Amino acid sequence: MSRSIVRQSKFRHVFGQAVKADQGYDDIRVSKVTWDSSFCAVNPKFLAVIVESSGGGAFLVLPLSKMGRVDKNYPLVVGHSGPVLDIDWCPHSDNILASCSEDTTAMVWQIPDHTPSRPISEPIVVLEGHSKRVGIITWHPTARNILLTAGSDNLIIIWNVGTGEPLITMDDHPDLIYNVSWNYNGSLFCTTCKDRRLRVCDPRKSEVVAERLAPHEGIRPMRAIFTKEGNIFTTGFTRMSQRELGLWDPTNFEEPIALLELDTSNGVLLPFYDPDTNIVYLSGKGDSSIRYFEITEEPPYVHYISTFSSKEPQRGMGFMPKRGMDVSKCEIARLYKLHERKCEPIMMTVPRKSDLFQDDLYPDTAGPDPALEPEEWMDGRDADPILVSMRDGYVPPKSRELKVAKKNVLDTRPATRRSMSAVDGSSLPPQLLEKLVEEIQNLKATVLSQEKRICDLENKLSKYTNGTV
Known part of the structure; x- marks a missing residue:
């Protein structure tokens, strides 16, 4: 018997299961834009889906608890004048969502906890700096208010959304950027590009620190994501148009750590990675299956676990952060599969007989508090995410209402970080x-x-009541 069959891993048996019909979200007109993004973003509070809309771009935001048929008049988030291409929830506030569009802008939205009575049309911040459509948007994993956008003008812009200002602009890509992925602490990001190069970029130095030509030999679009250990996992195509996976060490791009051929389907594989378990979930647009692999330090390094299959092909996919898992069911991942007219949650569980909390399945995971302020990150500091325990499950906090007079503040700082008495004028720019x-x-x-107007009105009113007028 070969060693790979008896490999010791607590994730050798991970089972995917679709929820019951009444626990899905029905009657959602999923966008038909031919763009290779996931069209879906989820967090422990909300599900957001890019939808069809006339006269501009829109997306639907539902509380996770609002399952079943969605009212066709349910208020959308509208504001973009062109189709929305990508959306991403802020990792540090469950009520903040960023979107980008063909209208060349990115917008940041505050989503209320209650169901809005009318469409949400006023973003907190509008980010204008690209000259062509903006197809990629992704938040920094550990620094507050840092947001990255990439557009068809081949620019990458990193913003401080608290001030609405661009901090860094990079123009190192000569062609269309396919995807961008931050590493675990947000000190670097990797990109794939139409020029068939995989690049590792240091944003604060505004330079490419490593690159590899054609990690996959095919000309079809590639995807790349950083693993927690700092390696890069890629999906792409061979010269014969077979889909392929790769694992690379960015300090030595000559040879792959692992290279694995999959199948001959033509959908671009979207990778979703869980740093706590080192499992990557692959969903191809147009596929009806989700494959998942464990990445380890022993050969063959990328271990196939299993495949979840269903009848209908997927239009897109959302991936829930670990904070949103149901620990009582040994759930280690949840994906939200978009069909043509609905969204179906799929739970990935590790069967255990005990109903006690399983410490080995749930190491401390990234919590909602940022580890750095924007100024600290720009000054060159790095920090891993601040971790929280999953022992008692995670309860999302109530929304902090934002009072934004101008484009100056995205969220109120938690009182525990810094009391008001500790803030003095001398520390402000x-x-x-x-x-x-x-x-x-x-x-x-x-x-x-x-006050003057109120006094005048009160005087007039008293004259009326006294019968003098």
Whole structure:
């Protein structure tokens, strides 16, 4: 018997199971735009799906609990003037979502906990800097308010969404960028491009630090993601148009750690990676299956686990962060499969007889608190995600309402991080201090004028009631 069959791993048996029919989301008009993004984003509170819409771009945001048939008049998030191409939930606030569109802009939205009575049309921040459509959007994994966008103008822009300003612009790609993936602590990101190169970029140095021509020999689009250990997992095509997986060490791009041929389907494989278990889930557009592999340090390094198959092909796929798992059911992953008219959650579980908390399945996972402020990250600091225990499950916090006067603040800082008494004017940048003073003066003037108006109205009212008028 070969060693691969008796491989010791707690994830040798991972079973995929679709939820019951009444636990899905029906009557969703999933977007028909031919763009290789996942069209779906989920977090422990909400499900967001890019949908068909006339006269612009829109997406639907549903509370996870709102299962069943979706009312055709359910309010959408509208605001883009062209089709929405990609969406991504902020890892540090379950109510903040970023979107990008063919209209060349990216937008950041605050989603309320309650069901809105009308479409949401006012973003918190509009990010304008690309000259062509923006097809990729992804949040920094550990720094607050840092967002990356990539457009068909071959530019990558990194924004501070708290101020609405671009921090870094990179123009190292001569052709269309297929995908971008941050590494575990957000110090680097990797990209795949139409010029068939896989690049590793250091954004704060604005340079490409490593690259490999044609990690897959085919000319079809590639995808690449960083693993927790710092290797790069790729999906692409062989010269004979077979789908292929690769695992690479970015410090030595000469030879792959592993290269594995899959099948002859033509859908681009979208990889979804779980850093806690080192399992990667592959879903191809137009496929009706999800394959999953465990990445280890022993040969053959990429171990096939199993395949979940269903009858209908998928239009897109969402991947739930570990915080959203049901630990009582030994659930280690949940994917949200988009059909033509519905979204179907698929649970990945490891069968265990005990109903106690399984420590080995749930190491501490990335929590919702950012590890760095934008200024610290820009100054060159790196930090791994702040981890939280899954022992008692995870309860999403209530939304912190954002009061944004201008494009200046994306979220209120938690009181535990820094009390108000600890903030003094001397620690603020001069420009921000001037802006705050100006806003306070404007507010004072507004309050005074309103007080005068109220007094005048009260005087008029008293004359009416006294019969003098």
